[in-house]
Amino acid sequence: MNSNNFSVVGKSVPRVDIADKASGRTKYTNDLSSPGMLHAKLHISDRAHAMIHSINLKKAWEVSGVRAIITGESFPFPVGPLLADRPPLALKKVRYFGEPIALVVADTEQQAKKAAMLIEVVYEDLPVVNSPSEALKSDTPLIHEDLGSYKVQVKGVYPVPNTNIANLTKIRKGNLEAGWKNSDVKIDSKVSFGPSDHAALETRSARAEIKPSGHVIVHTASQGPFYVRKLLSQFFHIKPGMITVHTPAVGGAFGGKGAVQLEFLAYLASRAVGGKLVNLQNSREEDLMASPVHIGLEARVKLGATQEGKLQAAEIEYLFDGGAYSDTGAGISKAAASDCTGPYSIENVYCDSYCMYTNHPYATSFRGFGHPELTFAIERAMDKLAEKLNMDPLELRLLNAIKPGDTTPTQVHLNASNIGDISACLLRMKEMLNWNPDTQIMKTEDGKIRAKGISCLWKTSSTPPNATAGAVLTFNTDGSVNLSCAAIEVGQGTKTVLAQILAEKMKMAMKDIHVKLEVNTHHDPHQWKTVASSTTYIAGRAVMAAADDAITQLKKIGAVALKCLPDDLEVGNSRVYVKDSPEYGVKITDLAVGYKYPDGNTVGGLVLGEGSYNVRHLTPLDPETGFGKPGPQWAVGVQAVEVEFNPEDFTYRVLKSATVLDAGKVINPQAAIGQMRGGMYMGLSWASRESFIFDGHGKILNPQLRTYDILRSSEIPEYLVDFVETPLVDGPYGARGMGEYGVIGMAGALGNALAKACGTDLYQLPLTHERIWGSMKGGGR
Amino acid sequence: MENIETGQLIKLTVNEQSKEIYVRNSETLLHTLREKLGLMGVKPGCYNGDCGSCTVLIDGIPINACHILSVEAVGYQIMTIEGLKDQTIPEEFIKNWAIQCGYCTPGFILNSYALVQNNPDADDAAIDEWLESNICRCTGYQEIKESVKNILNVKR
Ligand code: FES
C-alpha cells in the first residue's frame, strides 16, 4: 500500500477528544452529578480464605442515613463471564483478602462508609492457598468445593471438578519425542511472578437505577457496555432491551474495566432501595484489592534445538494464578496456550496451560491477555538457549522467526496477510539499537555495566467467534457527518482512528466528522467489547461498511439531482460529482436531508449510513490437541532495552527502551507512537517493581499507590519506536490493531538485559534491586 | 448512635470568585470542589496524596486537594483547571500528544503551570523531581516532560 495515496490515513491528525481533555471538562462516570442519588460502600473481607460464621449489621444500621444493607444472601447465585463461579457478594465463605461481603446504601458516601466499617463479621479461618503450584497439589484444600456444578458460559473452558483447576488448555502439535531426538541442545527454564494490578488512574465506578417501567439504567466506567448488558440480562433475567448501559469517557482501563463486577452490585443496591439511583465508586484500596487484578504465573519452558540453533521441540507448562474466581483468567490461560511458543516456528509442541484457583484476588484481562506473561517465560528461555549454543540472541531469533507457510501451536496456517514480518522487525531493531556482539555488554568508566536485552512478541486477538461491531452515520445540514459506534475511548485514541478511517473513505475533511465519544447501548449499534487490540480491525471495518452505504445513498439522490446514473458519480470533498466532469456536482449539504427542487419538492429523505462487521471462521480449540483457530491475525514485534547496572549496590537504570512493531498499516503514527511508549512504560513498571505483597496468610500488605509502587516520570528511559507495515488484507487500509503490544515484550527484554549484566539467572518478577542482590549473593532467601 | 457531624458555613475564593458553602469540618477540599461547586476537573485518583490527579493551586502552590480540609483553605486563592486562563500549557500538551485518557491531565497541567510560574529556571533534574508527584498511567511521561521543557526553553 502506498501511503502517499491516502489523505487522512497514515497522518498524525490531532485526537478528536483533545480540546475537552486539555481543559479538564471531559466527563467520566463519577463526574455526572445527579441530585438525590444514593451512595453505596462495600465491606470487604480481611481474610483470604475463611468460612463466614456470622455477620452482625446492628451497629451499621444505627448510622443515620442508611437505607439498605445487603449481603450474599440477597443474591445467592454465582455469576461470571466464562464460568459462573463467583457470588457478587461472598456467600458462606470468602476466598480472597478484599472480597466484598456486604454493601451499605446511604444518603451520603460518608454515611455509607461509616456504616460499612461498623459491620462485624465472624470468620472461621481455612488454610490459605498461596500459589498456583501449591493449588495444583493433590492434598491442597479445595477453594471451590462445588466446581463440578458451576455453569460453563462459553465453549472452550474446561474446569476440572474436585481440583483447583478452573481451566486446562492442552496443545499437542507434532511429535514431541521426535523433537527431542532431533535436538542436540536442550534447556529447561522456569519463571514466576505473582499478581499485580492495572491501576488505571480513574478507579472503577458504576451507578444503577431501576425505573418503575422495569427499565434498568446503568452508568459505568467499562470497556464493554454491551457486555455489561449481556451479563446483567443473563444473571438477573432482564430482557436486554430493558437494560441501558451508558459509558462516558474512561480514565484508563488496560483490560481491567472489561470485567463486570461493580455493575452487578450497583444493580442489587438499587433493587434494595426501590430502584433509586445508587452510586458505587471504588476507593483506590478497593480498586486494588477487591476488584480484579493482573494475573500471576509460574511457568516451565523446555526447548530443544539442533547444533545450528534450529528449534525442534518445546514442552511448556503455564500455571496461571487466576486467584479466587476464574473471570477471564480461564480465557487468558487458553490464549496463552494458543500462542505458547512465542513467534517461533516449532514443529513439535506440547503445552499444558492451567488457570488455577488460589486465595489471591481474582484476575481479569490485562493489556496483552496472557502474552506479556508467556513472553517473559519464552524469551528468558530463548536467551538461555542462545547462551548454551553460544549464539547471538538476535541471530537465534532470526533463524527461528515464524513466517508465512508455518503453522502456529494450534496449527493455523500462516500466510502473507495473517501474520506480520518478525524478521523485518528484528533487522530494524538490530540497526536501531546498534546491536552487535561487542555492544551487548560493556563496562563504563565508573565501573557500571551496560547491557542490552531483546524480546520478540506476537499476539492474536482471542475474540469469540461472533465478535462484532457496528457503525451508524447521520448527516448534519452543514454536510458534516456524525459517527456513532460503541468503541470505547479509554485513552488509546480509537475514536480518532475511526474518524480517520471514515474521513478517508468518504474523502472528507476531519473537521466535518463528528464522533460521539460517549457510548449508550440504547442508541449505539452493538459491539462486543473494546479489548484485544481488535477495535481498529472490527469497528474499523464496520465504519467502512457504513461509509459505503452512505456513499451509495448519496449517489442515488445525487443521480436524481444531477440527472444521471448513480454509477456516473463520485463522492468526495463534501460533494457528489460527475466522475468525468467533477465541476458538475452537488454539495452533500444539499443532499443529506433530501434534495430540494427549486419549487420546494424534495426527494430522497435522510441519508443514514449503517454498516457492521464480525470476525470470521474462528473455531474453538480441540480439548485434547488445541487444534483450532483462536483469532483472525497476528501482529508481531520486537522490543529491546539497554540497562546500566551498578554491581556495587545492585541498582540499575533503564537507559533505552525500543519497539519495532508490525501492526500493519499505521493509521495515526503519532497516536501509535504514544501507544508504544505508554505500553513500554507500563511493561517496565510491571517488570521492575509492580506486584502485590502478601503475608503468609494471603493478606495484601501494599493496597495503596504509595506502597504499590509505580514508575514515575524521573525513572523513564529514552523511548525508540518504529513500525514495519505488512498489510492485513482485510484490515481497514491494511491495519491490524496495536493497543496492547507495547507491553508484551518488556519483561522479557528487561530480564534478558539484566541477566546478562548480572551474569546470573533472573527468573522472578518484579526485578527489584533486592531480588537481584538475592540472586547474585544468595541473600534474602 | 446519633452523632451528627459538625460543620460550618465558610467562604472560599475559587477561580477568583467568592463562594459561600456549608461544609462538614472533616470535609476535604477535593470533596467540596467537586460535590458542592461542581468543579469536576479536580480528579480523585487515590484520596491519599499518592497520585497528584487532584492537584489544585493554593496561592499558586500545587497542593493535593484530597490532603487539605476545606476549612483550612479559607482565605487563600484556590485555582482549579477550570480557572486556568493562560492556555500555553494546555496547548503545549495538545501539541506534544501528552494526553491519552485525560484523567491525569488537569493535575499535570496545574502542576506544570506552578513549576513554570515559580521555578522558570528549572533544569531537567528539577523538572523531573517536580513532576514526580503525579502519576500518568497511559503516556509513559515523555510527552508530558517535553511539553514542560518546551515552555521553559521558550521562556529562557
Ligand atoms: S487523589 Fe489526591 S493525590 Fe491522589
Ligand code: FES
Ligand atoms: S493520560 Fe491517562 S493517566 Fe495520564
